[in-house]
Amino acid sequence: MGTTASQLGKDLLSEYQELTFLTKQEILLAHKRFTELLTKDEKDHQNTRVSMERILTLPELKSNPFRKRICHVFSTSEQKDGGLTFEDFLDLLSAFSDSATLEIKSHYAFRIFDFDDDGTLDRGDLEKLVNCLTGETDDTRLTTEEMRQLIDNILEESDIDKDGTVNLSEFQHVISRSPDFVSSFKIVL
Amino acid sequence: MDGGLQREDPGASYFRESLRLRRRPSRVSNQLNRDSSSDEDEEEDEVDGEDQARELRNTPFSMALKKAVRQAQLMKMPVVSSSNSWKMKRSKILRQLKSSARDVVGYLTLWDKTLQKIGGNFGGGVQSYFLFLRFLVVLNFLSFLLLAAFVIIPSIIFSRVGTSFSNTSETLNLCADCAAECMEYEPNPQGLRMFYSYFLDLLSGTHFMEYTYLFYGYYSNTVLEDRNFSYNIPLAYLLTAVFYLAFCLVCIIARMGTAARVAVVTGGSTVGNYSMIVFCGWDYGCLGDRATKLKQRNVLYRLQVDLEEEALKRRAAARTLKQRVLLYSLRVAMFFVALGLIIAAFVGIFEATNFSQENRQEEGFLSLLLEYLPSIVITAGNFVVPMLCDQIALIERYTPSTTVILALLRAVFLRLMSLAILLITLWQQITCEGDTESQNCKLCLYNHVDYPCWETRLGQEMYKLTLFDFLVSVAVLVLVEFPRRMVVDNWSNKLVQWFGRQQFTVPANVLELVYGQTVVWTGALFCPLLPLISVVKFVLFFYFKKINLFNNCRPALRTFRSTTSTVFFLMVLLIGWCLAAAVVIYSIAEIHPSISCGPFRVSSNIWSIVPSSILNLSEVTQEFLFFIGSQAFAIPLCVLSCVVMCYVIVLAAAYGKSVSLLRKRLKMEGRDKQFLVKQIGELTRKLQIPNSE
Numbered sequence: 065m066g067t068t069a070s071q072l073g074k075d076l077l078s079e080y081q082e083l084t085f086l087t088k089q090e091i092l093l094a095h096k097r098f099t100e101l102l103t104k105d106e107k108d109h110q111n112t113r114v115s116m117e118r119i120l121t122l123p124e125l126k127s128n129p130f131r132k133r134i135c136h137v138f139s140t141s142e143q144k145d146g147g148l149t150f151e152d153f154l155d156l157l158s159a160f161s162d163s164a165t166l167e168i169k170s171h172y173a174f175r176i177f178d179f180d181d182d183g184t185l186d187r188g189d190l191e192k193l194v195n196c197l198t199g200e201t202d203d204t205r206l207t208t209e210e211m212r213q214l215i216d217n218i219l220e221e222s223d224i225d226k227d228g229t230v231n232l233s234e235f236q237h238v239i240s241r242s243p244d245f246v247s248s249f250k251i252v253l
Numbered sequence: 254m255d256g257g258l259q260r261e262d263p264g265a266s267y268f269r270e271s272l273r274l275r276r277r278p279s280r281v282s283n284q285l286n287r288d289s290s291s292d293e294d295e296e297e298d299e300v301d302g303e304d305q306a307r308e309l310r311n312t313p314f315s316m317a318l319k320k321a322v323r324q325a326q327l328m329k330m331p332v333v334s335s336s337n338s339w340k341m342k343r344s345k346i347l348r349q350l351k352s353s354a355r356d357v358v359g360y361l362t363l364w365d366k367t368l369q370k371i372g373g374n375f376g377g378g379v380q381s382y383f384l385f386l387r388f389l390v391v392l393n394f395l396s397f398l399l400l401a402a403f404v405i406i407p408s409i410i411f412s413r414v415g416t417s418f419s420n421t422s423e424t425l426n427l428c429a430d431c432a433a434e435c436m437e438y439e440p441n442p443q444g445l446r447m448f449y450s451y452f453l454d455l456l457s458g459t460h461f462m463e464y465t466y467l468f469y470g471y472y473s474n475t476v477l478e479d480r481n482f483s484y485n486i487p488l489a490y491l492l493t494a495v496f497y498l499a500f501c502l503v504c505i506i507a508r509m510g511t512a513a514r515v516a517v518v519t520g521g522s523t524v525g526n527y528s529m530i531v532f533c534g535w536d537y538g539c540l541g542d543r544a545t546k547l548k549q550r551n552v553l554y555r556l557q558v559d560l561e562e563e564a565l566k567r568r569a570a571a572r573t574l575k576q577r578v579l580l581y582s583l584r585v586a587m588f589f590v591a592l593g594l595i596i597a598a599f600v601g602i603f604e605a606t607n608f609s610q611e612n613r614q615e616e617g618f619l620s621l622l623l624e625y626l627p628s629i630v631i632t633a634g635n636f637v638v639p640m641l642c643d644q645i646a647l648i649e650r651y652t653p654s655t656t657v658i659l660a661l662l663r664a665v666f667l668r669l670m671s672l673a674i675l676l677i678t679l680w681q682q683i684t685c686e687g688d689t690e691s692q693n694c695k696l697c698l699y700n701h702v703d704y705p706c707w708e709t710r711l712g713q714e715m716y717k718l719t720l721f722d723f724l725v726s727v728a729v730l731v732l733v734e735f736p737r738r739m740v741v742d743n744w745s746n747k748l749v750q751w752f753g754r755q756q757f758t759v760p761a762n763v764l765e766l767v768y769g770q771t772v773v774w775t776g777a778l779f780c781p782l783l784p785l786i787s788v789v790k791f792v793l794f795f796y797f798k799k800i801n802l803f804n805n806c807r808p809a810l811r812t813f814r815s816t817t818s819t820v821f822f823l824m825v826l827l828i829g830w831c832l833a834a835a836v837v838i839y840s841i842a843e844i845h846p847s848i849s850c851g852p853f854r855v856s857s858n859i860w861s862i863v864p865s866s867i868l869n870l871s872e873v874t875q876e877f878l879f880f881i882g883s884q885a886f887a888i889p890l891c892v893l894s895c896v897v898m899c900y901v902i903v904l905a906a907a908y909g910k911s912v913s914l915l916r917k918r919l920k921m922e923g924r925d926k927q928f929l930v931k932q933i934g935e936l937t938r939k940l941q942i943p944n945s946e
Contacts, residue, residue, distance in 0.1 A: 079320065079323070082309075082310070082323070083309060083310060083316065083319045083320065083323060084310060084316075085310055087352075123540060123541075124540065127539070127540070127541055127542050127544075127545040128537065128539070128545070129535075129545070129549070130535070140315045140317070151315070151316035151317065152315065152316070154316060155315060155316055158310070159313075160537065163352075165311055167311055168310075168311050168312075168313060171313045172313060173532070175313075177532070190531070193531060194531060194556075197531065197534060197535060197549065197552045197553075198549055198552055198553040198556070199546070199549040199550075199553065204549060204550070204553055206553070206556065206557070210556075210557070210560050213560055213563075214527060214531075214556060214560060217527040217563075218527050218528050218531060221526075221527060221528045222528045222532075224923050224926045224927060224930075225926065225927060225930040226927060235532065238528045238529065238532055238533075239532060239533060241529070242529055242532075242533040244533070245532075245533040247369075248373065248533065248535065248536045248537060248538070249537055250537055250538055251537050251538065252538070
């Protein structure tokens with residue numbers, strides 16, 4: 065199970081087609097781009113895990129402010145270092161693909177925004193999220209006062225059970241009202 | 254893979270919680286999204302195996318886990334019968350066909366990817382401007398095809414074919430009892446001319462450009478009749494022009510209907526705005542550092558603008574009575590100031606047009622300047638007055654969204670009325686202010702001394718306006734925007750930085766487009782190639798504005814909501830259409846056409862060709878047409894229209910009520926949830942059962 069040396073077997077290909085939202089061409093392209101990241105020795109091993117630094121050299125992820133969180137969320141590595149196997153990579157592309165459903169996208173979006181991995185978005189998570197969105201440098205941040213006001217507004221709008229955090233259902237409730245979330249939550253190779 | 258499974262626990266628990274609660278609603282919300290294909294097919298598909306596999310796709314498990322679950326499913330699945338496998342194949346083929354059809358449509362749509370990139374980086378407001386521009390390009394192109402098919406190409410064919418057809422040529426249709434002076438028309442004066450005069454002629458549409466297919470004067474009033482084929486060019490010209498205006502009206506209204514529907518459904522709601530920006534605001538398709546920085550700046554500005562507007566609203570609510578009285582009286586005063594400015598601009602345009610018409614005898618560059626004087630004054634007015642109105646708006650201190658709408662309305666009024674004034678002054682000169690006994694107008698019922706072919710003159714004015722508009726925009730882009738960007742980027746002087754980079758102000762740019770389109774509609778009757786020229790102009794506009802946007806602009810400080818703005822732009826365009834329609838109707842019905850040129854040279858007014866053609870039709874058709882025009886038909890039609898309109902209004906009111914009711918229900922739902930959660934908390938505390946969550 066896992067990637068063979070340089071080509072995907074036909075059964076594996078059809079299995080991937082069934083289990084992800086990707087088309088055959090997209091899976092083959094993903095395989096090509098993934099093997100370009102491997103060194104010569106790694107190409108012979110099966111199930112190689114590529115480190116996060118190398119994954120982040122891909123142009124589609126290089127300048128994304130959420131790149132590190134994306135790698136952490138889709139990684140199945142035991143060391144929690146964000147390294148991805150080919151199958152993790154396919155999971156990533158499937159969630160970000162054109163035909164993925166709102167449900168799967170909102171689920172993964174929630175996990176990406178959950179910076180401390182505790183299952184809810186609390187004030188710290190929201191603050192880090194806003195800083196990622198506006199840019200990390202000093203002159204692109206909101207002032208403390210503005211940030212406080214913004215997070216109060218967000219919690220007032222989305223936190224339905226008033227526990228001070230946004231959980232998955234509340235998050236999906238907000239997302240479902242946006243008409244262009246699905247088209248913007250897209251990464252295509 | 255143990256570590257992997259353990260890693261999955263959050264995912265599995267997320268999944269279980271979300272899937273059970275959200276299975277049905279997610280299908281509904283997916284259908285609202287119009288984007289997902291798999292769910293719609295899910296409903297049609299009856300085969301279990303496919304369904305299960307697609308549900309498995311929708312789970313947030315890792316690949317290894319999905320494979321394991323799939324194996325388990327396959328063990329349990331019954332053997333696929335031949336009919337079932339045929340159904341599976343059919344549904345798979347249908348799905349592939351659908352996706353490839355969607356790809357083809359996306360490929361053919363003009364500028365699709367560019368528009369998405371603009372929307373992702375600059376927001377919906379700016380994207381709606383470019384969508385509007387694309388709509389105008391398509392509209393003008395279709396209009397040009399219409400005009401070409403029915404007027405230009407037949408004219409070209411018949412002029413080539415010449416007199417080989419029997420019946421009627423130009424000479425037979427000359428006015429028998431018109432004075433000889435009326436028929437004098439010399440667009441190409443003989444003799445030596447300066448070398449640069451060709452360039453001047455290109456810009457003003459005179460001399461070598463005047464007697465071409467570009468202008469009305471070149472078309473002849475040939476009526477060709479062969480054995481079973483007859484083509485009446487004057488009739489075709491008139492009917493095509495009328496149909497062209499009607500076609501544009503239908504397109505605008507249809508588009509306004511779809512846009513209004515979207516606006517009503519999404520409600521333009523300000524609720525959930527901050528959460529929406531923060532959770533859904535990032536475009537993951539942004540590639541490269543520059544696009545990312547651009548998008549980040551956009552998000553930052555949007556958040557800052559909304560926070561600022563909220564702070565303003567709080568301050569406005571806290572105003573004392575004395576402050577309010579002062580503010581309202583200030584607003585009334587500023588309204589009159591703005592009105593005064595606009596009237597001053599009108600007077601300026603009136604004087605400039607008169608001056609330009611009176612001094613047409615100069616030669617060379619001075620003559621070009623005088624010819625363009627009305628356009629120059631109009632453009633200067635359109636530049637200066639909105640700037641002053643912006644300063645006035647600062648004193649008025651309305652909310653930002655109201656300020657934007659007010660600015661747009663004032664600018665619309667100014668621009669379209671200045672065009673109207675230009676046309677009115679031209680008309681007054683052509684018809685000698687209605688005085689048919691004055692010296693110039695006595696012979697031919699129009700001013701044949703100054704305007705031997707007045708329709709061509711009008712066409713030339715519209716041509717000049719279009720060209721000048723375009724040249725000014727390009728000049729501003731090259732001479733102002735790019736240097737401004739370079740100065741701001743390289744010079745860190747405080748004043749320069751406060752001035753900042755150019756903002757892409759959507760309303761001002763939309764106004765330019767509406768003005769240009771109104772000019773095209775007004776001039777199309779007199780200059781049939783004008784839609785083609787405007788197609789080229791708008792296409793070049795698109796690329797110039799796009800380059801300007803990406804290189805020189807920062808995101809606008811005043812965001813314009815995209816859903817309501819599309820409807821607003823189309824409404825403004827409709828105002829322009831009404832002006833153009835009024836001009837065309839007046840020209841067709843009232844003014845005597847030129848005797849020396851054009852397809853209508855023998856009629857007393859342009860419209861009279863229609864009644865005379867109807868008299869040539871068969872008896873039955875004539876009876877039918879007269880019946881339609883009579884009162885016996887019109888009054889019942891009126892009554893029926895009123896009934897239908899009442900019904901539609903009542904229906905719309907009912908829908909509006911149900912939409913607001915549903916919105917209130919949504920708010921209630923939120924409160925219901927809070928209440929239920931509190932109840933659950935109390936109950937668990939009472940029963941002292943450990944919280945299973």
